[in-house]
Amino acid sequence: MAFFASVHTFVAISDLHPNLARPNVMGIVIGKTDVKGFPDRKNIGSERHTISFTIRDSPSQFINITSWGREEYIRELSDSFRIGDCIVIENPLVQTKDAEKEERFNPSTPSYYKLLVSENHSTVRTCSQLEVDTRLLSLLHLPIKDTQDFYLLGDIVANGQSLDGKVINILAAVRSVGEPKYFTTADRRKGQRCEVKLFDETVSYFLMVCWDNESIQFAHTWIPKETVLFVADVRVNFDNFRNCMIATVISKTIITVNPDTKEANLLSRFAREYAETAGTDEEEDQSRETVNLRSIVDVYTVQQLKEKALKNVGKSDPIYGITYAYITTLNIDSGISKIIRTRCARCKFPIDDMSGTCANSFCNDNMDNATVTSFDLLVDLSDHTGTLQSCNLTGNVAEKSLGCSVEDFFSLTEAQKTAIKWQLLLERCKIYLKLFLSPNARNGLRVNVLSCKIAEPEEASQVFAIMTMH
Structure with missing residues (x-):
């Protein structure tokens, strides 16, 4: 009924x-x-x-x-x-x-x-x-097809041209939705296209193209790194120009948003975790500027940083500041895979652990084994006013803070790792931060550590005294 x-x-x-x-x-x-x-x-x-x-x-x-x-x-x-x-x-x-x-x-x-x-x-x-x-x-939220009848993006990439022209089902999360691009054909018909980047546990970048206005409008209701899609009857083709597989929304396609299925719920959880850790787009990774720390002079408590971020709603400019806080979470004695990330030397995307190749299906160096490794830590910063959770301590900043390179870290014993951990843990540090609002980050706030050093006791005491007076 x-x-x-x-x-x-x-x-x-x-x-x-x-x-x-x-x-x-x-x-x-x-x-x-x-x-x-x-x-x-x-x-x-x-x-x-x-x-x-x-x-x-x-x-x-x-x-x-x-x-x-x-x-x-x-x-x-x-x-x-x-x-x-x-x-x-x-x-x-x-x-x-x-x-x-x-x-x-x-x-x-x-x-x-x-x-x-x-x-x-x-x-x-x-x-x-x-x-x-x-x-x-x-x-x-109920797919029109069997909820287990879908391809993983990794399977599509792996099967390559054998799936060329096939109409299949895909379960994937939305990485980003591009702006519509308008054009006029040779016979003067107007058209548009919109590129949607998808990802799942197997591939971090896979392109789906929408050509009609209805699907483009629908796509712009999806939230990057939160929305999960069950795409029924989508056509996949090998794109000779890009030298990779892509998906195309056609008139047969029915897209179910945030399906209420076990598989989709697991992918949704993965997408949230991915957004909080490695979820920045490749454009953001490539555009990270080197910040002159001398230009950052404003000192804040944790609570003041949170309040300033809330006042920044609707603005794209990040907030820079200094805080004197304790590192209250620093899990460098976790498994290597949780704190060190291996990326493609060319595009900086994660390397697939199983295949040893770049997870970016658009990367021309997929067969190149050149990789770079770096620290990718999440730390909690606390003072007397509160805690900033899951702050990003990565790359060279992490190496300088820990006093240890990634290469040296691999050879450390568990006792040595614990010793490095306690050099910073629960010590008051002078920390330079970059904050910006991000709907995909925990608590809606993404925090990048730009520098972290043990604070000079006298300097920290003076700052603390001034801030408690205010």
């Missing part, structure tokens, strides 16, 4: 058949194409316009709907709802579908039928909040 309250008012998709008189159908929109125009064979020189969309009213039932008509009517219809809206279709024509023909360019549906909406006989309207059953909304 369909998930809506007025079961006597609406016909469930599972109960539709061509002999029904004036049926009304309610469902959630799970897929939608752009408006398209075609030459009208009956009226030479003019065009007919069409739109297709897919609605769902239960876990097992969804159906395709098509409408043909005047450009003004079709565009008005298209603008009246979006993917994720609950709609009512009054008096559609129920037709038996030709599955082979129908599903070549449209989503594959379990229904034997399709619906036809006409300007003169049918009505499509968006439901009011009172009409919508919350169980209907939950269908937005």
